[in-house]
Amino acid sequence: MKVLVTVKRVPDPATTIRVLPDGSGIATDNVKWVINPFDEIALEEALRIKEKLGGGEVVLVAVGEPSWQEQLRTGLAMGADRAILIRAAAALDTLAIARVLAKVVNDEKPDLVITGKQAIDDDSNQVGQMLAEMLGWPQATFASKVEISGTECTVVREADGGLETVAFPLPAVITADLRLNEPRYASLPGIMKARKKELKEIAVESLGADLAPKVKLRTLTPPAKRQAGRKVASVEELVGLLHSEAKVI
Amino acid sequence: MGDVLVFAEHQEGHFPKTTLVAVGAGLELARKQGGACVGVVAGARADELAGELAAYGLGKVVVLDHPALTGRLADAYAQALAWTVSRLGAETLLATATAAGKDLMPRVAARMGAPMAADVIAFNDDASVVRPMYAGSALATVELQGKPRVITVRATAFEAAKPVASAAPVEKLTPEFDAAALKMRLVGFNATKSDRPQLTEASIVVSGGRGLKSAENFKEVLEPLVDELGAAMGASRAAVDAGFVPNDLQVGQTGKVVAPALYVAVGISGAIQHLAGMKDSKVIVAVNKDEEAPIFSVADYGLVADLFKAVPEMTTEVKKLKHA
Ligand SMILES: Cc1cc2nc3c(=O)[nH]c(=O)nc-3n(C[C@H](O)[C@H](O)[C@H](O)COP(=O)(O)OP(=O)(O)OC[C@H]3O[C@@H](n4cnc5c(N)ncnc54)[C@H](O)[C@@H]3O)c2cc1C
Numbered sequence: 001m002k003v004l005v006t007v008k009r010v011p012d013p014a015t016t017i018r019v020l021p022d023g024s025g026i027a028t029d030n031v032k033w034v035i036n037p038f039d040e041i042a043l044e045e046a047l048r049i050k051e052k053l054g055g056g057e058v059v060l061v062a063v064g065e066p067s068w069q070e071q072l073r074t075g076l077a078m079g080a081d082r083a084i085l086i087r088a089a090a091a092l093d094t095l096a097i098a099r100v101l102a103k104v105v106n107d108e109k110p111d112l113v114i115t116g117k118q119a120i121d122d123d124s125n126q127v128g129q130m131l132a133e134m135l136g137w138p139q140a141t142f143a144s145k146v147e148i149s150g151t152e153c154t155v156v157r158e159a160d161g162g163l164e165t166v167a168f169p170l171p172a173v174i175t176a177d178l179r180l181n182e183p184r185y186a187s188l189p190g191i192m193k194a195r196k197k198e199l200k201e202i203a204v205e206s207l208g209a210d211l212a213p214k215v216k217l218r219t220l221t222p223p224a225k226r227q228a229g230r231k232v233a234s235v236e237e238l239v240g241l242l243h244s245e246a247k248v249i
Numbered sequence: 250m251g252d253v254l255v256f257a258e259h260q261e262g263h264f265p266k267t268t269l270v271a272v273g274a275g276l277e278l279a280r281k282q283g284g285a286c287v288g289v290v291a292g293a294r295a296d297e298l299a300g301e302l303a304a305y306g307l308g309k310v311v312v313l314d315h316p317a318l319t320g321r322l323a324d325a326y327a328q329a330l331a332w333t334v335s336r337l338g339a340e341t342l343l344a345t346a347t348a349a350g351k352d353l354m355p356r357v358a359a360r361m362g363a364p365m366a367a368d369v370i371a372f373n374d375d376a377s378v379v380r381p382m383y384a385g386s387a388l389a390t391v392e393l394q395g396k397p398r399v400i401t402v403r404a405t406a407f408e409a410a411k412p413v414a415s416a417a418p419v420e421k422l423t424p425e426f427d428a429a430a431l432k433m434r435l436v437g438f439n440a441t442k443s444d445r446p447q448l449t450e451a452s453i454v455v456s457g458g459r460g461l462k463s464a465e466n467f468k469e470v471l472e473p474l475v476d477e478l479g480a481a482m483g484a485s486r487a488a489v490d491a492g493f494v495p496n497d498l499q500v501g502q503t504g505k506v507v508a509p510a511l512y513v514a515v516g517i518s519g520a521i522q523h524l525a526g527m528k529d530s531k532v533i534v535a536v537n538k539d540e541e542a543p544i545f546s547v548a549d550y551g552l553v554a555d556l557f558k559a560v561p562e563m564t565t566e567v568k569k570l571k572h573a
Binding site for chain 2: 011013016017018019038043082093094095098117118120121122123124125126127128129130131132133134136137138139141142144145152154157158159160161162163164165166167168169172177178213214215216217218219220221222226228229230231232235236238239241242243246248249
């Protein structure tokens with residue numbers, strides 16, 4: 001079984017994000033870049049599927065700048081077999097990214113695509129679903145459990161108010177939620193091996209996907225800051241204030 | 250002509266507040282675009298529900314009648330909704346960014362080749378929209394070029410629609426799509442059982458974090474306060490990951506976004522990812538033994554204390570207040 005996993009380079013979630021004064025983006029001088037945490041979970045799931053089935057291939061794909069090689073190498077060190085970097089200079093919108101990925105899927109013909117449920121920079125939560133529709137494939141978003149038996153796939157998903165179970169034949173697109181698994185760390189031998197694994201670069205233009213932007217980011221602004229209130233000395237004072245001052249209980 | 254089509258999601262035979270928020274946002278956007286706001290309902294009991302929805306000030310309610318729409322599966326719904334947008338010539342398809350909205354709307358957008366903005370918190374007069382990025386550390390002003398376009402709105406950012414005197418007409422349509430191409434099956438749904446208010450509907454939310462230390466402590470220490478206040482219960486990711494409470498109680502960037510009149514954070518440090526889900530609450534209370542905890546920077550009232558002592562005291566004080 002061949003599994004394609006998407007990878008995005010994002011600021012480490014522990015980084016404090018600051019909007020540039022001109023609103024053109026965020027300050028990147030002190031940012032540590034990592035694999036989008038949900039993509040790590042997606043990769044872990046792909047590796048577990050391969051281990052369980054006792055074979056197959058896990059291929060990483062990223063659509064971004066040359067610097068994204070770093071995150072692809074980390075993914076290779078975790079255990080992916082090879083990686084593809086679709087080089088794109090400008091940031092593409094979700095629709096264009098999905099179109100590019102659809103081209104890659106048509107070339108690679110994986111049995112399964114696993115993406116993170118959202119990238120923690122844009123917080124869009126769109127690409128996996130868009131890709132599934134473009135391919136005419138089933139989708140299982142927000143997966144917390146994946147079971148594959150032959151070409152049948154059953155997924156437990158985090159839905160509103162509970163857990164939903166869906167089933168479908170492969171190929172399909174799954175998007176990973178937090179509780180799907182706990183990603184492994186890259187081991188030292190893994191890091192050594194990763195250096196020799198294939199990391200292919202392709203210019204995005206050569207794929208012939210429609211890249212025309214339809215979503216334009218005009219400007220970023222920092223959110224209004226919430227004022228800290230006061231400390232109270234006792235539970236009695238707290239409950240009293242909630243009743244008489246805030247009037248919420 | 251500027252029409253907004255609102256996807257009216259329903260759960261267990263009724264419209265949750267999040268759906269009425271979608272209608273409220275749809276009405277606002279339709280006014281701005283100079284068009285009508287139309288609601289669309291599908292699935293089990295759609296006829297009855299359409300009658301209910303017709304009371305909320307919409308121009309029209311459409312019922313989608315098709316056997317493939319019984320369970321809310323993304324492949325079927327994407328086809329049906331894309332068909333409806335084109336049939337009605339709607340300019341915008343809108344839903345709330347619930348788990349179902351997030352699952353479905355991007356797929357419809359892809360089917361239509363339409364631009365999409367997720368989790369929108371405001372509509373500007375020049376047709377641009379505002380949405381948070383980076384766990385709410387930045388607000389982006391975004392233009393969606395071309396029509397149709399797809400928008401999900403954040404449930405806490407718009408008012409729920411209210412019933413009006415006159416009812417909208419209801420129209421039944423049978424969407425045309427390739428049902429043979431559908432491959433997804435609904436196997437089951439395991440609802441989180443609770444007699445408490447829904448997290449996204451409650452006016453008071455009490456959330457617990459890693460500081461609670463165990464599922465038993467959630468039950469024995471936190472739940473009495475939750476119930477005394479008639480509140481919904483929430484949690485941090487750390488508490489959910491540790492298995493103290495079910496997954497769908499997670500508040501935050503990658504969980505639910507809430508903005509109740511009162512939010513009480515107990516044993517929660519206040520990571521940016523958690524704040525992203527609750528910092529628009531009207532009044533925030535934090536109980537934490539670490540006075541440096543970042544949660545205090547957004548709290549209106551902060552109590553530096555051991556929660557195992559403070560929370561039972563709070564329960565007692567609230568009880569006293571009610572019987573005073
Ligand atoms: C991709 C990603 C997505 C995430 N999404 C979310 C999300 O949606 N929601 C979310 O909440 N988090 C999310 N997180 C996790 C977030 O970064 C924090 O790790 C998490 O919120 C911490 O939970 P906590 O505050 O319960 O635990 P901790 O940070 O460990 O804090 C526990 C607090 O309890 C206090 N405490 C301990 N014992 C007591 C006591 N006896 N009395 C009083 N206080 C006590 C401590 O002082 C401490 O402040 C995400 C992280 C990542 C990487």
